[in-house]
Amino acid sequence: MMFFVNEIPAVGHGRETARMLRGSTPHDQLLIQISDSFAGLLLFVIGFLLFMVAFVKDRAFQVFFAKGCILLHVSMGLWRLYFERRIEHVARDWPRQLAGDFILSLSWLLFLVYSWREKYD
Incomplete structure (x- = not known):
């Protein structure tokens, strides 16, 4: 996911919507990248938690x-x-x-x- 930052939203939303969701200013793009990083961290924590609960x-x-x-x-x-x-x-x-x-x-x-x-x- 981290290497295909521009392609992942295109899969879920389509190319045109993904282009609009990238942000128009560098500040917006930085906020979106930070949000994506936190979302990835959250997915890792949830997976780890489910793995622990399974035992x-x-x-x-x-x-x-x-x-x-x-x-x-x-x-x-x-x-x-x-x-x-x-x-x-x-x-x-x-x-x-x-x-x-x-x-x-x-x-x-x-x-x-x-x-x-x-x-x-």
Whole structure:
């Protein structure tokens, strides 16, 4: 990702929108690069956290973690619904991303249902 900074947004948003999202001034471009760096760091931390949680044997902690992930995906969906759809350059992408957030929260919900079934059988 870090070597293809200009190509990654073109995959998600298209070439014209990606060109507009790059920023018009050097200050804007620097802010966007810093934001991308923090987003990459956040993805690494989330992956590392999921890797650590996968080895926890405590069922109560995994249920707590799954509830937190559901809350995170629902709040991200609400963010997309109320704020991202107002940004004209990414307005056509928010329904697809909202569906992705819904599917990810549904996967965590299915994990909760499976763990409840295992607990009460």
